[in-house]
């Protein structure tokens with residue numbers, strides 16, 4: 268257990284102060300708001316909805332890829348890094364979005380995908396030497412994360428190229444100085460337009476073993492979930508070579524002091540080497556911890572000690588929170604996510620308790636992730652206020668769950684998100700675990716004490732003081748309801764920074 272109060276540290280001098288405890292809203296642009304009636308969300312739609320994001324209390328947005336893409340991997344297969352996909356808009360609509368974000372005091376993070384491109388990117392034709400090649404067949408047993416070998420034959424040249432993900436996504440060779448230069452120019456392009464930083468995709472794939480040695484058979488289950496075939500190997504050589512820190516340093520030099528948040532899909536104990544250059548890294552072990560207070564405490568404490576953590580419980584790659592944890596746990600999950608010390612990321616629709624959708628046949632994503640990418644539900648109409656046309660993925664249940672209804676309901680999950688986003692501004696960075704037992708996790712945040720009750724019976728809230736938040740809207744006593752939480756404020760009056 269963390270003994271005594273711990274204060275988050277960020278060891279990178281120049282790390283943006285706003286980011287330390289920022290709340291960031293992840294937008295999957297194709298599924299947020301369609302403005303031009305083609306059934307696909309776009310940047311103008313995002314622009315129109317930014318006041319909503321701000322009104323919830325977020326400090327910024329992270330936009331999943333907005334660039335031209337043949338969509339083999341939902342936009343993570345980029346064919347031009349310095350443009351906007353025409354389906355989503357233009358550079359002008361991006362600038363308008365940015366201006367609206369500024370007007371709403373929202374920071375903007377783009378997705379930077381440095382480790383691979385689309386096979387349709389001009390670089391693959393014009394600069395084949397920027398990619399990773401082998402002659403005469405696959406040189407090793409490396410696997411693609413999405414199934415099958417990580418090597419495919421390039422028919423025109425007869426050579427084999429490496430792809431850590433789909434075969435439509437050849438891996439860049441990050442040890443090639445021109446690759447570093449080209450990606451650096453991409454960053455400079457967007458930073459000059461005014462973005463505040465990047466969520467950096469698949470960082471653990473930047474550097475692989477230069478001598479391309481085989482991966483070993485896995486010796487047991489890994490700490491994070493992996494697709495079954497991929498889990499048969501221990502990825503010691505196909506990921507995170509020794510010089511990965513150096514290569515992330517290149518990204519940092521190119522970024523200056525802009526925010527860089529690393530998607531490093533590793534357990535917390537392996538994140539240390541990444542935080543020299545990233546401002547934050549996502550807490551994936553936290554995302555997948557068993558829903559039990561002792562298990563949560565075990566993953567929270569090392570992450571707090573690491574310091575530069577971005578808490579996250581859901582994104583566009585995994586089953587949605589409501590489907591993973593069940594609706595009964597959503598208030599507890601929101602309170603946990605938004606009261607821990609440090610930055611927190613919320614995936615669009617989680618404030619509504621949006622569940623996984625059924626996807627479509629044939630699927631857009633061959634790895635089965637369409638379910639978590641269904642459109643936002645703004646109102647109760649059949650297309651949920653998302654589009655005037657047939658949405659590219661169907662809505663899930665707008666008649667039961669939508670922003671319009673939730674906004675009017677003081678007991679809705681959305682109202683709880685709003686309260687938590689307001690309350691977290693009062694906390695500061697200090698953190699001290701006070702109690703962990705088989706049903707309760709309680710911690711101090713500055714003058715506040717948060718009691719999270721994972722059990723089926725109500726529990727007394729830990730600490731003294733006035734109740735400033737209870738996940739059961741009717742409950743004003745010092746009781747943490749079953750699968751809920753209470754937050755007490757240690758002074759006799761209410762905290763002045765609460766709205």
Ligand code: GLC
Nearest residue numbers: 340343380432468469583584
């Ligand atoms: C990241 C993205 C995921 C994508 C993969 C390859 O994990 O979040 O959506 O498929 O990288 O780019």
